Structure formats: structure tokens, C-alpha cells
Amino acid sequence: MRFVIIGGDAAGMSAASRAKRMQPDTEVIVLEKTEDVSYSACGMPYNIADADREVEDLVVRKAEVFRQKQGIDLFTGYRAEAIDPVNRTVTGTIVDNGEPFRFVYDRLLIATGGRPIIPDLPGFDLPGVLALKSLEDGRRIKSFIRNQSVKKAVIAGMGYIGLEMAEALRERNIAVDMVKPRPDLLPWMHRDLAAIVEKELIDNQVGLHAGCTITGIEKNADGLNVVCEDRSLSADMVLAAIGIRPNSELAADAGIETGINDAISVNRHLQTSDEAIYAAGDCADAVHVVTGEKTWIPLALRANRAGWAVADNVCGRPTALEGVAGTSVFKVFNLEVARTGLSLAEARRADFEPVEVVIKSRSRAHAHPGAQTIRVNLVGDTRSGRLLGAQMVGPEGVAHRINAVAVALHNRMTAAGFSQTDLAYAPPFSPVWDPLLTAANQLLKKV
Incomplete structure (x- = not known):
């Protein structure tokens, strides 16, 4: 059997490695348009924060290891451009020389990931306007900061990547302004909790310009000028961190069904509308375990797990994935910020009859040194x-x-059931009543 994979990062290489381990006789071919495979994209902001650290430290496994030790036919610099589901072929172009290629498949995995959203506005194509998604993006940003002696940066967007990059740039003593059109920082978050994140950013000299719509970016003698409807911000560098969108066009052009947010629609076995073609990672959708409905939440763990599941199914071991809860955590200077499941507004939109509580507790027993305040929303x-x-x-x-x-x-689980869970206690780690249990007990008064 020939198993062809388009995309050589988390989902793609997880599937390739697992398929080769399970069935060594399977011909596994991976087509990756860049020269980088299997790297920690989530670690890039922290790498950028350290001027002396090499971006290559983020590479988990080099291409030659996959080729020589695992027997995977890994082709880097191969850009897939079309899928023919009838004849089961993938065609494209070799990046370096423009020569065409064609591969026949028995089973195909589309693991093309996502790409940054770049506004269709004047100036977003200027030198010094950068985005962060691939390892090459990380190299480009570090090189630009070093070579241009960047002192001021504007970040368009206030999502996870934007917030992590704000900290990374401040670590490099770069002045940071953040801009977004909507009025609220982290609109999915309870306002009491979001206010704490906002204060942390301000305390670390990050300028916040929520409710500020960018109309364009201009080049001037000193660098760049980010023009908004009611103000302008000067910068040596602009980072587009508005979000990402799935790279699903290759699938859509081949007649494969797409769905929510234009992500490739897959069933629980990761099959697309063509039973010989699978999709996994940031290009594909998933089922939300709370609502039971389709969702698109790009997550690293999901990408790796989905890659494994595809390999299992391709190799004759039927495997279905339950879904995702949208669990995520990120660091904002001295704060840990985390979520899972639905917010109150999301629960209402999903036709629940939701209520919520917010409690203030401590990370350790009250008499234990170093205890910190934790706020929990359930x-x-x-x-x-x-x-x-x-x-x-x-x-x-x-x-x-x-x-x-x-x-x-x-x-x-119900709130009542969760309130009875046996969570660990020791004074250096938690009060007797863990903050989660305290919140659950308060929620019980409403549900």
C-alpha cells in the first residue's frame, strides 16, 4: 500500500511515523513544501525572546532521521498543488527548480495546517510587516529584530500568539503596542478575569489599543506607521497576529467537503467525504465534546493525536476520536491563563440554559509561604x-x-459529581478545598 501525506509537521509526521512502525512494508511518502518538518511551533515566542538561542533548537526530529532511521520517503521543498480523487494522484511543483511531480496514492492524508490571517489592507505587504506560524517565520522575525535593531513594535491582534509575542518582545526591551478592532481583550473570557490579564499587560508597559481599527500601514523615514481610524502608531516592525485560517483550498478544489470556518470536514475516523482521503491537524474540523457539534479549534495535541488515528485507520486498526474540549493555556508575563469547554455566551449559543460563578481562592494553603490568588470561572x-x-x-x-x-x-460530569471528586491536597500545592471544588460548590447553588 502507498500512503501519501501532504504536510510534514505535527499531524503529518505523526501519521507517517506511526504507519511505518505499525506496517513497515507500507510505502509512506510525505510531501512538505518547506524545508522544515517536526518542530515545536508553540515554542517560537519563547525562542524569539532569547536573542542567543538558535531557532533550530525547536526542531524535534530532523528530516534525515525520518528518511534514514524510519524509512519514510520524505520530500521537502515539494509543493502539492492538486489532488485528483478519481485517479488517486497528487501533483505539484518542486520549489527549487519548478519541475512538476506526480504521486499515485492508495490512501491520502491532507495535513496542510493553517496560515496566518493577513488583512487585505494597504501596507501589509511592506518589509517589516511579519507573521508567526512556520519555523521560517520565526527565523525571519529573529533576523529582522537583530539586523534592523528593532526598538518599537506594533502587534495587530490580541489573541494567544499576540499576547505571547508581546511578552517575548518586551523581554528583548522592545516597546510594544497592541491593536484590535473589537473593544474587549479576550472577548471569550469573563470580564473579571480578563481585567486581570489587561492589568498585567499594562504593568509590563504594553500599550493596549482595543476598539482601534487599522486602515493601513505606511512606510516613513523612521520605519512604519500603523494608521487607525482615530490614531496612528509608529513602529520598526509590525506583527500580524489576528488569527489563522485552515489551509483547505487544496481539498476544496478537489471536491472534498469543507465545513465550519472552511475547515475540511472529517468524521470521527478522520475520513473526509472521499473515503480514501483523510485530513488531520489545523486544516480539519473536530467534534466538540460538550456540544456534540462540529467545531474548529486548532490544537497541537489534537493534531498529533489525529495523525496517530489516521495511521491506525489506514493500517487496518479502526480508531475513532471522541473530540475536543478546546482546552488551552498560555502565559502572559507572570500570569497563567487557561480555559476549557464553553464560556457563558458560547453555552447560550449552543442552546444550554447556563449559569456561571466566579470565585477567588489561593494556590496554596493560606498559611503556606508564597500563596498566590487564583480566580476561577465555572x-x-x-x-x-x-x-x-x-x-x-x-x-x-x-x-x-x-x-x-x-x-x-x-x-x-455534572457540577454535583465534580464537586465530589477526590482532588489532591498538600499545603504547598492547594488549600484543603481546592479552588476548583470551591467554585463547583458555589455553582451547585445555581444549578
Whole structure:
């Protein structure tokens, strides 16, 4: 059997490696348009923060290892441009020399990932306007900061990547302004928790310009000028961090069904509308474990897990994935910020009858040195009593606590059931009543 994979990062290389381990006789071919495979994209902001650290440190496994030790036919610099589902072929162009290529497949995995959203506005194509998604993007940003002696940066967007990059640039003593058209920082977050994140940014000299719509970017004698409707901001560098969109055009052009956010529609076995073609990673959708509906939430763990599942299915071991809860965590200077499941507004849109609580607790026992304040938001459903989601903010004790709620959501636990869970206690790590249990007990008064 010939198993062809388009895309050589998380989902693609996870599928390739697993398929080769399970069935060594399978011919596994990977087509990757860049020269980079298998790297930690999520680590790039932290790498950029350290001027002396090489971007290559983020490479998990080099291409030659896949080729020589695992027997995978990995072709870097091969840009796939068309899929023919009838004849089961992938065609494209070799980047270096423009020569065409054609591969026949028995099974195909589309793992083309996502790409940054670049506004269709004047000036976003100027030198010094950059985005961060690929390893080459990371190299480009580090090189630009070094070679242009960047002192001021404007970040368009205030999502996860934007916030992590704000910290990274401040670590390099670069002045940072952040701009977004909507009025609220982290609009999905409870306002009490979002206010804490906002204060942390301001305390670290990050300029916040929410409700500010960019109309374009101009080149001037000193660098760049980000023009908004009511103000302008000067910068040596502009980072587009508005979000990403799935690279699904290759699939759509081949007649493969797309769905929410134009992501490739897959079933729980990761099959597309063509049974010989699978999709995984940031280009594909998933099922939300709380709502049971299709969603598109690009997550690193999901990409790797989906790659494994595709390999299992291709190799004759039927595997279905339950779905995602949207569990995520990120760092904003001295804060840990985490979420899983639905916010109150999202729960309403999903036709639940939700209520929420916000509690203030401590990361350690009250008498233990170093205890920090944690705020927890829990959302529950008044009809069923189910726990629907959680958000947490604090200097410590947040990143791994959120996982307890994620497990509860995957198991459709009620707030009452969650309130009875046996969570660990020791004074250096938690009060006797863990903040999550305190929040659950308060939620019980409403559900």
C-alpha cells in the first residue's frame, strides 16, 4: 500500500511515523513544501525572546532521521498543488527548480495546517510587516529584530500568539503596542478575569489599543506607521497576529467537503467525504465534546493525536476520536491563563440554559509561604446540571488545574459529581478545598 501525506509537521509526521512502525512494508511518502518538518511551533515566542538561542533548537526530529532511521520517503521543498480523487494522484511543483511531480496514492492524508490571517489592507505587504506560524517565520522575525535593531513594535491582534509575542518582545526591551478592532481583550473570557490579564499587560508597559481599527500601514523615514481610524502608531516592525485560517483550498478544489470556518470536514475516523482521503491537524474540523457539534479549534495535541488515528485507520486498526474540549493555556508575563469547554455566551449559543460563578481562592494553603490568588470561572447547565466549561487566571497553579475540568467535560460530569471528586491536597500545592471544588460548590447553588 502507498500512503501519501501532504504536510510534514505535527499531524503529518505523526501519521507517517506511526504507519511505518505499525506496517513497515507500507510505502509512506510525505510531501512538505518547506524545508522544515517536526518542530515545536508553540515554542517560537519563547525562542524569539532569547536573542542567543538558535531557532533550530525547536526542531524535534530532523528530516534525515525520518528518511534514514524510519524509512519514510520524505520530500521537502515539494509543493502539492492538486489532488485528483478519481485517479488517486497528487501533483505539484518542486520549489527549487519548478519541475512538476506526480504521486499515485492508495490512501491520502491532507495535513496542510493553517496560515496566518493577513488583512487585505494597504501596507501589509511592506518589509517589516511579519507573521508567526512556520519555523521560517520565526527565523525571519529573529533576523529582522537583530539586523534592523528593532526598538518599537506594533502587534495587530490580541489573541494567544499576540499576547505571547508581546511578552517575548518586551523581554528583548522592545516597546510594544497592541491593536484590535473589537473593544474587549479576550472577548471569550469573563470580564473579571480578563481585567486581570489587561492589568498585567499594562504593568509590563504594553500599550493596549482595543476598539482601534487599522486602515493601513505606511512606510516613513523612521520605519512604519500603523494608521487607525482615530490614531496612528509608529513602529520598526509590525506583527500580524489576528488569527489563522485552515489551509483547505487544496481539498476544496478537489471536491472534498469543507465545513465550519472552511475547515475540511472529517468524521470521527478522520475520513473526509472521499473515503480514501483523510485530513488531520489545523486544516480539519473536530467534534466538540460538550456540544456534540462540529467545531474548529486548532490544537497541537489534537493534531498529533489525529495523525496517530489516521495511521491506525489506514493500517487496518479502526480508531475513532471522541473530540475536543478546546482546552488551552498560555502565559502572559507572570500570569497563567487557561480555559476549557464553553464560556457563558458560547453555552447560550449552543442552546444550554447556563449559569456561571466566579470565585477567588489561593494556590496554596493560606498559611503556606508564597500563596498566590487564583480566580476561577465555572459554567454549568441548569437543565441537566452538567459542567460546561471553566476559565482560570493566576500567577501559579492554573496550567495543570484546568486539566481536571477537561477530564470532567470529556466524561459529561455534572457540577454535583465534580464537586465530589477526590482532588489532591498538600499545603504547598492547594488549600484543603481546592479552588476548583470551591467554585463547583458555589455553582451547585445555581444549578
